[in-house]
Amino acid sequence: MSCDFLALAQPGVQKLSPYVPGKPVDELARELGLDPANIVKLASNENPLGPSPKALEAIRAELSELTRYPDGNGFSLKSLLAQRCGVQAQQVTLGNGSNDILELVARAYLAPGLNAVFSEHAFAVYPIATQAVGAQCNIVPARDFGHDLQAMAEAINEQTRVVFIANPNNPTGTWFGPQALAEFLAKVPESVLVVLDEAYIEYAHGSELPDGLDYLDQYPNLLVSRTFSKAYGLAALRVGYGISSAQVADILNRVRQPFNVNSLAQAAACAALDDLEYLAQSRKVNDDGMAQLEAGFRELGLNWIPSKGNFIAVDLARDAGPINQALLSEGVIVRPTANYGMPTYLRVSIGLPEENSRFLAALRKVLDA
Numbered sequence: 001m002s003c004d005f006l007a008l009a010q011p012g013v014q015k016l017s018p019y020v021p022g023k024p025v026d027e028l029a030r031e032l033g034l035d036p037a038n039i040v041k042l043a044s045n046e047n048p049l050g051p052s053p054k055a056l057e058a059i060r061a062e063l064s065e066l067t068r069y070p071d072g073n074g075f076s077l078k079s080l081l082a083q084r085c086g087v088q089a090q091q092v093t094l095g096n097g098s099n100d101i102l103e104l105v106a107r108a109y110l111a112p113g114l115n116a117v118f119s120e121h122a123f124a125v126y127p128i129a130t131q132a133v134g135a136q137c138n139i140v141p142a143r144d145f146g147h148d149l150q151a152m153a154e155a156i157n158e159q160t161r162v163v164f165i166a167n168p169n170n171p172t173g174t175w176f177g178p179q180a181l182a183e184f185l186a187k188v189p190e191s192v193l194v195v196l197d198e199a200y201i202e203y204a205h206g207s208e209l210p211d212g213l214d215y216l217d218q219y220p221n222l223l224v225s226r227t228f229s230k231a232y233g234l235a236a237l238r239v240g241y242g243i244s245s246a247q248v249a250d251i252l253n254r255v256r257q258p259f260n261v262n263s264l265a266q267a268a269a270c271a272a273l274d275d276l277e278y279l280a281q282s283r284k285v286n287d288d289g290m291a292q293l294e295a296g297f298r299e300l301g302l303n304w305i306p307s308k309g310n311f312i313a314v315d316l317a318r319d320a321g322p323i324n325q326a327l328l329s330e331g332v333i334v335r336p337t338a339n340y341g342m343p344t345y346l347r348v349s350i351g352l353p354e355e356n357s358r359f360l361a362a363l364r365k366v367l368d369a
Ligand SMILES: *Cc1c(COP(=O)(O)O)cnc(C)c1O
Pocket: 045, 096, 097, 098, 099, 100, 123, 166, 169, 170, 197, 199, 226, 227, 228, 229, 230, 235, 238, 239, 240
C-alpha cells in the first residue's frame, strides 16, 4: 500500500482502540468446540429473561412493513416516552441505542480544541465518542471506584463543552444520590452540557438514586440518556433515547442519521414500555441474582464493589486475565476489566439463578486450580 491510512486518520482516531464487546456465545462455542447451549454468558449486562412477549408480538406485527423506511421522526415512541417522562415530545431524541445519543452529543458539541470531562473507570464509549471527533478526554480520578463529582466539577475548564456521568456507572456499579447530583449541577457552568447516562436506572427504581428527569426544568444544560437494551431486554434492536431541553434535542436531530431507529425497534420499544409485569420481573430476577452472587463471593472470600446495576465487579486480588481465560474454558463468559483500569476485577452480569450458580461453581473451580 502506498499510503499510510493510519497516519491519515485524524489524530484522535489514531489513538483509539476499538470497543471490546463481551464474547458472543457462538464465537466461544466455535473456538472450544462446545455446545452453545452449555455456555453461560454473563458479559454484556443483557437481560437474562429474554425479550418481553409483548415486544415480540409487536415485532411480528411489524414484519410485513419491512420494505418501508421506518418513521424517521419516531412519532409513536416519542409520544409515549414524552408521556411517561412528563416532558414534551420535542424534548425526546431517539437513538440507535443510547450509544447513538452519546455520539450525537459529541458530534454536535465537541471538536478539536474542546474537551469532555468524565471519570476514570467510566463507560468505554465516552472516550471513543470524544476522540472520534478530535476532542480531548479530560479524565478525573475516581474515588472508591465511583465518580468524584466535586473533582469533576473542578476539572471543567474554558474548553469543556460536555460532561459524561453514568449513574449507576458501568463497569463499577457505583452510584451517587440526589444531593450529590444537585450540588454538582449547581456548580457546572450553564454552557456545559451534562450528559447523565441512566442506562441502568430502571434497576435502581425506588432506591436512593436520583431520577435525572426531576432536574431538567431547572437545568436546560442537562441531558438524560436511557436505553431499552438493559431492563427492557431489547439490546439487539438498538434503541435508546435522550431527554433534554427542546433546543438541545433540535440540535441532536440535525446531526443524526435520518432513519437511525429501525421500525422493529420502535414498535418493540413501545410495547416494552407497556409491559410493566416484565419490568417488575426483570428487577426481581436482578435483585435475587445480585444477592446470590454476593453470597457466593462472600463464601469464596472475595470482595466486590456494591452495585446498583444488573452487574457486579468482583475483586480476585490477582491478575484476573488468567482466571477469565480459565472461566472461558469452563464455558462461562464474563467481562475482564483491565481496559477499564481494573486488572484484578471481573465484571459479571446478573443472570438467571442457574446461570449464576454455574458461574460461581466455575469460579470456585478455577480459583482452586
Ligand atoms: C449498556 C450501556 C449503555 C447503553 O447501550 P445501548 O445498548 O447503546 O443503549 C449506555 N451507557 C452505559 C453506561 C451502559 O452500560
